[in-house]
Amino acid sequence: MENRLNRLRKSMEESAFKELCFSEKMRSEVHKQINRPDESEEMVTLAILQLLHNEKTGYELTGLLRARGFQKFEGKEGFLYTILHRLEQKGWIVSAWKEEGTKVYLVGDKGKRYLRKQGKSMAATRNTIKGLLEE
Structure with missing residues (x-):
């Protein structure tokens, strides 16, 4: 190729x-x-859900998103908490307060289902593109 x-x-x-x-x-x-990564709301949501397979604080999540190249949160750290709150309302993530007073987030069952659905969709897209390139 x-x-x-x-x-x-x-x-x-x-x-x-x-x-x-x-x-x-x-x-x-x-x-x-x-x-530059696609910073659409859908891509940010996918990245957040992928990163929350283990408990993370908002601060940890911000650092990991920056490491993935997302710049949407530069100078607007509160924006992440707006997205987290929305995802929590949808039931895609769950949160809990730790004894030391920090809030942690974790992907929920609905979020896992959404990730699986998106993964299948992306795999189908990759296979289609791969097929086009191999012709």
């Missing part, structure tokens, strides 16, 4: 993109956008 992609790139460079020229700054911006 790598060979086919190289041939495609060479073909495109020789025809469709022959006249195009990007500055280094523009290339850098394009790479930033390509490598």
